[in-house]
Amino acid sequence: MDFDTRVKTAIYRWFAATTKAPAAAEIAVVLGEPPGTIRDAYRKLFQKRVLFLEPDGETIRMAPPFSGIPTQHRVQVGDRSYFANCSWDSLGIPAALHREAQVLSRCDQSLEPIHIRVTREGPRPVQVVAHFAVPAAKWWADLVYT
């Protein structure tokens, strides 16, 4: 496994276990590597569009489907509460974890709360749709807006 893949895998497993984005120093301890080497790996993963970093170049804003900051899309899995980046990612979290989940969000049109129960087979039916405002070719042009 190449080094960047080891870092990526460690980041995702940290998110899954803790619900939070790991600092580079934390992954450095997990992998037994210098923090500067991990920060370099973070930047490479950002360039490869695996992670989305804050302007400081090392804080993880997004490791899709996980959000590193609170958002309107909360995903409850057992006793853990994650934040997703968008409606797609709110289903992506139970898909990635292979767990049942409760998605707690709100409609941007009506501001009404949305509650979706997700089983291992998929979401229980509710009257919601997802509007994709940004074409696929432009998703990473402004990922925060997307």
Place this chain on the structure above:
Amino acid sequence: MNEWCREHGIARRPILSLQQLWQLAVAWYDTRLTPEARRPKPDEMRRIFAGIGLEGPFWDPESDQFG
């Protein structure tokens, strides 16, 4: 939806059902926690989208139709 898009100055674009969104989530994220996981390449993305009934320039990651 049309009214909301007009009010917010956003072009009305594709709407996905909850089931389609789930299919997209599984296709994209099922293996995300494994070392083998990687971002789909453009052709793979097009195949994923087409499998869910999402086709055309909007779903083409290499389209130049949107400025």
